[in-house]
Amino acid sequence: MRTRVTIDNRHESTWSRPLPSKSVSGVEVTNGPLSIDDATSGGEMTADRTATFADATEADIRAAFDAENYVAGDEISTTVSLALRLGKPLLVEGEPGAGKTELAKVLAGGFDADLIRLQCYEGLTAESALYEWNYTKQLLAVQAASGPGSGALGTGDRTENDPERAGDSVFAEEYLLERPLLRALRDDGPRVLLIDEVDRADEAFEALLLEVLSDFQVTVPELGTVQATTPPVVVITSNRTRGLSDALKRRCLYLHVSPPSLEKERAILERKVPELDGRVAAELCGMASRLREEPLLKPPGAAETIDWARAVAALRHDGVDGSIDRDEIRNTLGCLLKEVEDIERVDDDLLVTLLDAAETARAEAD
Structure with missing residues (x-):
């Protein structure tokens, strides 16, 4: 449909x-x-x-x-x-x-x-947000109005091509940059x-x-x-x-x-990363939710969880199934955490805590 x-x-x-x-x-x-x-x-x-x-x-x-x-x-x-x-x-x-x-x-x-x-x-300036004039094009127009062979602004034959009149016309729509x-x-x-x-x-x-x-x-x-x-x-x-x-x-x-709830984040991954097994997606959401409880410099948002899920799905393209393990977490943390201090915070003890959170989330998904 x-x-x-x-x-x-x-x-x-x-x-x-x-x-x-x-x-x-x-x-x-x-x-x-x-x-x-x-x-x-x-x-x-x-x-x-x-x-x-x-x-x-x-x-x-x-x-x-x-x-x-x-x-x-x-x-x-x-x-x-x-x-x-x-x-x-x-x-x-x-x-x-x-x-x-x-x-x-x-x-x-x-x-x-x-x-x-x-x-x-x-x-950010008003000109960058609203409009600017194409100064190069304006200058070329005034130079052209100065007559052939002038070589410089304000010289040349001014009887047929008046640069002052050209100066009035260069503030026209064709020189405006939106x-x-x-x-x-x-x-x-x-x-x-x-x-x-x-x-x-x-x-x-x-x-x-x-x-x-x-x-x-x-x-x-x-x-x-x-x-x-x-x-x-x-x-x-x-x-x-x-x-x-x-x-x-x-x-x-x-x-x-606000940061998504565990259930909402699972629904997001189901929509955004449908190729990832739903139980593995639940594990990732459980760990991301647990990490947000830590005093991180930059807690992961839903966008980082989506990136993490896509990375895990890419590594499992050969059909690898089952729960996520320590090595997978370690090797893909850079998709979820973007500060070296936050990555270093994930020591062995916190890894155990994250795996427990993943197991709980997987059980709830089943």
Whole structure:
């Protein structure tokens, strides 16, 4: 069985001067439509397949998550549903590897929408997030306007080709380089704007973000104002490396993604690594859950557990079966733990504890 969730609404942006859509480097865009294998086990999903973001029911959202193999509990599904219905940005916080970025990706994939991603980093500027001018192209245009054989800006025949007049025209649409925020406002289709790891950027960028999210518009002084007729779906993620402003939090619906429970993590591995024996998957989840109780520098998230499961499955490609052993754990710990101090913490005593946790989890799975 194959399922799709489709969106039939289209969006337009209004400029004081029209700017045609174009592809710009530096913006990550994932285009629909998609055809997605139904990953549910038995039975047909009955959710509306033509729901728009605005009128998507919680059943539609669950269906989209299921189609994308994303395991989400009631809290996530309900909060996402409310964010879509209320037209508010969704602020998702949690530890690295908890599935925050993946939430935005599956939301876009499940609804056949474009994903526009702005990866935040220290020193991120308004120009990098909104738009820049193609200075090289502008300079070439002004030099060309100076006349043949000029060789330098501001020389040559100025009677037929006036570089000052060219200077006025170089601030035109053809010299504009869109960046993710502007692209999200201008695009004419269903789209999800992912502002990833906003806590890595500084407070100045946060203020800019508030301004854009307030009216979903921005002014380019040389061209005019662009305003999204229908705002994009906005997902903002944070690893909580610093506190975010109260103003930004008030603007959003808040969702905290906690480390998965043992049962939920098993369900995730069943979806993401179906080639791994379910009992071995249960063992890995039991050990990962036990490791999170240790005072680690970087406790493993669901993403690390998935990597670990894939590594174990790859090592067992020749049909090796049975419980995981000490050597397998030792040889694959680098998939789960990413700090040398954390790996060194797994001594013989902790290994015994982990194997006990694995045995308990396997017994519960049986």
